[in-house]
Amino acid sequence: MAVSGDEIADVVLKQFETWEKKRRPLDRTNGTREWVPLSGIVFEERTKNSLKCVASATGMKCLPQKQISRAHGVTLHDWHAEILTIRSFNHFILRECQAVLEAEKFDSEYVRRRDEQERTESHFQPFALKDGIAIHMYCSEAPCGDVSMELTMAAQEDATPWPAPNLDEPLLQGRGYFSNLGITRRKPSRPDAPPTLSKSCTDKLALKQGTSLLSSLTSLLVSPENMYITSLVLPSSQLSTIAVERAFSTSGRLSALKGRDWGSGYAFKPFRVLGTEREFAYSRRQTSAKEFVPSNLASSWTPHGNETVIGGTVQGRKQFDVRGASRVCKRRMWRLAAEIGGKAMLPLLEKCLAGGSYAGVKNGELLRHRKFVKEDVRKVMGGWLRNEDGEDFEIGGVDP
Template identity: 70%
Template structure:
């Protein structure tokens, strides 16, 4: 049974409507309203027809490059809604695995233990997504970067590009935000105000494009769960935010990723392009609220999974100081690492447990068990071009946080 864009959007929007007021943008005095992007992950069980939102998030900010070394696996680097929702989905998947190992069940509604016959030396993760489950992603705004360039141009009174590229346009440079927006099909950094500290965080378009090859799993989750069928089936955007030309160029095998068409790697990785569906639904806190005197960005970000919710400001849980370990979000690197280590311990997996207890996160990322995933990322980044690594702040140990 096929699923429509409206059904996917409804699943995420209905979930957002149930959130507490404190996790939503505010309506200020004098009819000034806040806006924020919303994104969510919806799972569809093709056998039963069940449709369920399992992760949703709002947000529109990221950490400046100069502050990355201070993050130390505690403060989030990027909490744009799309990336925040993907991180929340990873948390959901790991928590499903935790339920299995603590209850000794073989399968939950969405995650199962893998049989020994399924495993190989290079593809030995103990868990997998259940067969027949399709993954849908909803975004209330066009992802920043290449998939939104036509919309950016259409919104200008003067369509003259804002600034020239920082390097030769023949070398696939990385461009700042919406700078030189007539240069299409290139890797871009997150957009920001001209006076804001620069970031090397890649646009949501570029990060989602990469996920078509690495799967939606993060490095930590991919150590525990097979990436084989954890790819986006369809991306859903409001019709007002959907430029067919832009999304085909940004994501499809006929666009900038054509060199990856049909590509497969070891360990369950492959290039898996998604469909893009439109929806008539509009998010009530989008940039297209037409009943406000003025719209201003919200500085509050929130995440939700069936296992809990959080409010985030500055990459840290609301009420805590930025970079304070006590403010570590449940989707930060350190807490995801801690959770995966606990799952491995409960499962009495000696090989995985030893690997997950490396002394530093950097050594875990550079270890043998993630070599194939690094290969996939390197190959895709080479095709996309202009991908400057946002490095630093990964020399932390697994301590100081709860899972």
């Protein structure tokens, strides 16, 4: 029997209940409650009929475009709950690979070594997800961007769509001009906030249907073949069937990708969207508070540890300080991947990860196939402006 949305949501919500109080939004003494989105990734082991949360996070902010060049790989660009969860998931997978290499008798529940016979020149990764595991993702709010536009319309006193402006700009503000549907959008923000080029969570999740949940670095070590989301779970109060079909399915804006198979473990694999009647205790839909205000805390969890960040930097450190580098920031993830690559004793992989700039690694020959997949999906989606800068840093220097 297929797992239900309620069952998946319950696993993530139950795991959140174990978080320390300091990592949760505040209930203020004046009756105001902070709210924040929660997201989580759940593994379903089908042979055991078991569900386990392997990554979860809260968060709702990102860096303005003008500050990207200051990040230098140590400050997160985007810590919306969905994106921080995916980054945490990649950290979890890398740590599982590391454990397999470092302990001869360690057998990861989820990751396995690939035989030499499995590996090819274009499908070279030394690790893979074990067979029989399905991946599910839960979000306590509709992902920002196109999936949330019907909700935005319904929240207006007058739900009549605003007239579309004559803009040359192909990428619109997060919630601006909601009569434009099926388009790539920026993260939403206040009108007076500095602009960002960080794409909406809807668009980033849509892209993952082609590239898998693996980041560039993780995909150098782990096959993307079984790393796709099987189902996305949203509260029924946040679920617009029309919106999710338009944004994610091959009956909507991604119709040109139906049946696409790029080889080397990459294929277009749309996820199903399930509803749940469960509501997160710190959503905006709880009735126990007089007023709701956004939380500035973002926290992440995996079985390998937890972390809280503010402004993309570990809580208690100054923004852009190398000592405040998150465990899931680009520089620390690169260093972890390089350590694993060295232990895997695959010369081409080790050479790719060992030196040069972060941009050089991403543009290297081993990631050429993945880059083609990304470009193909982005072309179909349209309006995807790159968030340039911030990738010319090197792995050397001060250890975060």
